[in-house]
Amino acid sequence: xxxxxxxxxxxxxxxxxxxxxxxxxxxxxIIMLFGSFSFLSAGxxxxxxxxxxxxxxxxxxxxxxxxxxxxxxxxxxxxDEEKQEKQPAHKPWLPLFVVSITGAMxxxxxxxxPDFGDPQAPSQLHVGPYYLEKSLPETGVPNVVTAVxxxxxxxxxxxxxxxxxxAGIAVxxxxxxRRRSTRDDAKAGDDHET
Amino acid sequence: MDLIIGHYNYWLVIIIMMAGFYTVISQGNLVxxxxxxxxxxVSVFMLYISIGNVxxxxxxxxESDISVYSNPxxxxxxxxxxxxxxxxxxxxxxxVVRIKEAYGSIEEDxxxxxDHSL
Amino acid sequence: MKHNLILRVVSKFxxxxxxLFALYVQFHGDFGPGGGFQAGVIFSAGLILYAxxxxxxxxxQIIPPFILRCLASLGVLIYAGxxxxxxxxxxxxxxxxxxxxTQVAGQHxxxxxxxxxxxxxxxxxxxxxxxxxxxxxxPE
Numbered sequence: 001x002x003x004x005x006x007x008x009x010x011x012x013x014x015x016x017x018x019x020x021x022x023x024x025x026x027x028x029x030i031i032m033l034f035g036s037f038s039f040l041s042a043g044x045x046x047x048x049x050x051x052x053x054x055x056x057x058x059x060x061x062x063x064x065x066x067x068x069x070x071x072x073x074x075x076x077x078x079x080d081e082e083k084q085e086k087q088p089a090h091k092p093w094l095p096l097f098v099v100s101i102t103g104a105m106x107x108x109x110x111x112x113x114p115d116f117g118d119p120q121a122p123s124q125l126h127v128g129p130y131y132l133e134k135s136l137p138e139t140g141v142p143n144v145v146t147a148v149x150x151x152x153x154x155x156x157x158x159x160x161x162x163x164x165x166x167a168g169i170a171v172x173x174x175x176x177x178r179r180r181s182t183r184d185d186a187k188a189g190d191d192h193e194t
Numbered sequence: 195m196d197l198i199i200g201h202y203n204y205w206l207v208i209i210i211m212m213a214g215f216y217t218v219i220s221q222g223n224l225v226x227x228x229x230x231x232x233x234x235x236v237s238v239f240m241l242y243i244s245i246g247n248v249x250x251x252x253x254x255x256x257e258s259d260i261s262v263y264s265n266p267x268x269x270x271x272x273x274x275x276x277x278x279x280x281x282x283x284x285x286x287x288x289x290v291v292r293i294k295e296a297y298g299s300i301e302e303d304x305x306x307x308x309d310h311s312l
Numbered sequence: 313m314k315h316n317l318i319l320r321v322v323s324k325f326x327x328x329x330x331x332l333f334a335l336y337v338q339f340h341g342d343f344g345p346g347g348g349f350q351a352g353v354i355f356s357a358g359l360i361l362y363a364x365x366x367x368x369x370x371x372x373q374i375i376p377p378f379i380l381r382c383l384a385s386l387g388v389l390i391y392a393g394x395x396x397x398x399x400x401x402x403x404x405x406x407x408x409x410x411x412x413x414t415q416v417a418g419q420h421x422x423x424x425x426x427x428x429x430x431x432x433x434x435x436x437x438x439x440x441x442x443x444x445x446x447x448x449x450x451p452e
Binding site: 015050113123143160 | 196202203204206209210212214215216219228229230236237239240244246248254267268270272277278283284285288289291301304
């Protein structure tokens with residue numbers, strides 16, 4: 001009972017956050033709300049018994065993503081400039097229509113999914129119990145998620161580490177140097193030279 | 195009524211998903227689009243974890259006195275997805291910085307004006 | 313920010329604790345929540361805090377960028393190398409059972425080693441990305 005109450009409260013707060021991020025135009029406020037959104041979603045993951053996922057989401061979403069967005073804001077707006085989004089030039093009717101149609105189809109599609117928390121749902125019956133029973137005898141590691149991640153599905157984790165490494169290299173290639181930061185500086189430099 | 199009690203979790207997650215989707219397709223500022231994309235990703239993760247939840251279960255760490263655990267497989271998939279998501283976000287933000295240096299603005303309309311691409 | 317006394321003192325107290333916690337999460341990933349990714353991100357968060365309070369130049373003196381690049385590649389090499397070690401000892405690629413005296417001991421050892429590789433790579437890549445964002449457009 002308390003579980004579902006906490007669940008509903010966290011989800012409602014998350015919905016409010018999402019709508020505020022859509023509606024607001026001050027970029028700094030949007031980034032702060034995004035950090036808070038990540039943190040609350042980590043809390044939601046804990047309530048749903050996914051502790052490893054909550055750990056990673058809190059560290060990565062509320063930590064690294066927010067810091068990188070603030071860094072982007074510092075690099076793309078000058079110090080004294082107003083960090084606002086521009087006034088929208090188009091009316092939002094077509095995107096709203098597309099979004100409502102997609103949302104309605106998804107809600108209609110989820111009516112066939114088994115109830116939330118059902119222990120007899122098909123997703124809990126085939127591979128899950130195998131991992132839960134066999135991971136401690138076969139690998140000696142009590143944390144089933146680590147055992148599955150590192151041993152049973154080790155190839156996926158190898159691909160993931162390669163993806164992280166590639167992203168690091170790509171960011172280094174894109175903005176690793178100390179080039180001039182804006183076109184205005186470049187134009188001023190050209191004027192000086194001519 | 196039973197339908198609502200059994201499915202409210204999925205419906206709220208779909209509302210968050212649609213809010214993120216709307217931000218990506220209709221807002222003009224590039225940093226806001228990336229924030230919307232992240233909201234969309236997190237809501238997809240919540241959908242997967244909700245599917246793997248078991249009522250009355252515990253976290254999937256084997257202890258001798260617990261008998262019902264939540265399904266560990268969605269946790270593993272979502273762990274990989276979160277890390278790939280942060281790699282994508284970092285790369286997207288680096289591209290935003292380079293776009294700003296090349297075009298002088300990160301509003302989509304101004305970029306299209308300069309490029310005559312639309 | 314290094315002129316702010318409170319920030320300096322508190323971060324000097326907190327940063328070693330953050331590193332200790334990251335190491336704890338890395339090596340106790342078998343027995344509780346945690347593992348390579350979380351530990352790498354927490355370790356890099358400690359160094360990012362140091363860079364924010366004391367300046368990016370000082371942080372770059374602690375970990376020069378070329379060491380970060382070597383560490384990032386080293387992590388992936390450790391992971392792939394464990395797989396090749398399994399091949400050389402007679403099993404399949406990434407089969408940990410042949411690495412130890414028994415099947416279970418080998419699996420445990422293999423999981424520990426690859427989590428270490430993952431942690432090292434994630435830590436270095438997060439720092440590489442942060443230093444790239446922090447130093448763009450700064451005069452030489």
